[in-house]
Amino acid sequence: MPVQVRPPVRRSVLVLHQQADQVDMGRCAVEQRRNQSGGYNLRYILKNVTVYVAIFSVYFHTSCAINPATGKRELSFLSYEKEIRLGVEADKGIIEQYGLYGDSEVREYVNQLGQKIVKVSHRSDLTFHFRILDSSVINAFALPGGFVYITRGILAYMNSEAELAGIIGHEIGHITARHSAKQYTRAQLAQVGLGLGMVFSEQFRRFSDVAELGTGLLFLRFSRDQERQSDQLGVEYATKVGYDAANLSHFFGTLNRLQELSGQELPGWFSTHPNPEGREEKTLEMAKE
Numbered sequence: 139m140p141v142q143v144r145p146p147v148r149r150s151v152l153v154l155h156q157q158a159d160q161v162d163m164g165r166c167a168v169e170q171r172r173n174q175s176g177g178y179n180l181r182y183i184l185k186n187v188t189v190y191v192a193i194f195s196v197y198f199h200t201s202c203a204i205n206p207a208t209g210k211r212e213l214s215f216l217s218y219e220k221e222i223r224l225g226v227e228a229d230k231g232i233i234e235q236y237g238l239y240g241d242s243e244v245r246e247y248v249n250q251l252g253q254k255i256v257k258v259s260h261r262s263d264l265t266f267h268f269r270i271l272d273s274s275v276i277n278a279f280a281l282p283g284g285f286v287y288i289t290r291g292i293l294a295y296m297n298s299e300a301e302l303a304g305i306i307g308h309e310i311g312h313i314t315a316r317h318s319a320k321q322y323t324r325a326q327l328a329q330v331g332l333g334l335g336m337v338f339s340e341q342f343r344r345f346s347d348v349a350e351l352g353t354g355l356l357f358l359r360f361s362r363d364q365e366r367q368s369d370q371l372g373v374e375y376a377t378k379v380g381y382d383a384a385n386l387s388h389f390f391g392t393l394n395r396l397q398e399l400s401g402q403e404l405p406g407w408f409s410t411h412p413n414p415e416g417r418e419e420k421t422l423e424m425a426k427e
Contacts, residue, residue: 203316203319205315205316206260206261206315206316207311207316212320213323214319214320215319215322215326216282216318216322216323221283221316221318222282222284224281224283224318225283225284225285226283228285229269229285232269233269236272236273237271237272238272239271239290240272245270248270248302248306249268251303252268252310254379255303255306255307255376255379256310258375258378258379259307259314259371259375260314260371261313261314264283264284264313266313267285268286269285269288270288271289272290273291274289274290275289275291276291276396277289277291277292278292278306278308278309279309282313282316282318282322284313286306286309286310287309288302288309292305295389295393295396296389297388297392298385299381300381301385301389303381304376304381304385304389305372305386305389307373307374307376307386308368308369308386309368309372310372310375311368311375312360315368315371317368321360362412365411365412365414365417369386369414369417369420369421369424370424372386373386373421373425377425382425384421384425387418387425390418390421394418
């Protein structure tokens with residue numbers, strides 16, 4: 139005898155069948171979206187990798203330049219024109235932040251000494267600007283495009299014009315050897331790596347802002363090798379204009395003693411100038427050559 143399905147039960151069975159069909163359809167839809175998403179991601183990755191490789195290839199083949207200080211060809215993503223523009227833009231902010239030292243005679247004296255050294259440098263064709271910043275911090279630094287800064291704080295510890303000439307020559311050396319351009323190029327290469335990491339890794343994309351900040355902070359300081367090269371160039375330039383370059387070594391000795399007396403790293407000079415081992419002695423040896 140056939141089983142009679144009562145209407146309410148029949149409706150329940152139909153509902154269950156419909157729900158099962160919907161679940162199957164949902165699974166198919168999810169699977170289809172997953173496949174489509176996977177296919178899209180693959181195309182997205184390949185497209186972006188191709189773009190990055192193409193950009194890097196163009197940069198690599200068109201961005202070799204002669205280093206004025208060494209005469210060697212090297213990879214550089216910072217053109218001379220852009221180097222000057224970056225310096226001009228940064229100079230405004232530095233002057234606004236620190237202000238210029240008020241004594242115009244001292245400013246002119248430092249400028250004349252600096253211009254004298256520029257004439258014997260590897261970039262005598264570049265227009266240089268020498269600023270004395272109204273800051274007690276013991277520091278001197280250079281920006282791309284020919285901008286050199288000396289603080290009134292560091293001037294207070296100089297015992298001779300020869301020491302000042304050596305420090306100015308050192309900072310000019312950073313510019314003639316295009317150290318900022320090298321740091322910029324390294325930063326750009328790091329950004330390419332960051333971009334590729336963001337393409338391949340969703341987790342990496344979450345920290346992209348932090349990573350970009352990190353790559354920016356990474357290139358604020360020159361390397362110890364670049365410091366040594368600037369020491370060598372500073373000795374060379376100071377000697378060419380008639381100063382005893384051994385005085386640059388004496389001033390490095392003064393900085394080391396100030397650091398020892400304070401019991402901590404000088405916040406100005408050593409924060410932007412890594413201290414190579416045996417710097418005082420090696421600079422003195424270079425001066426005697």
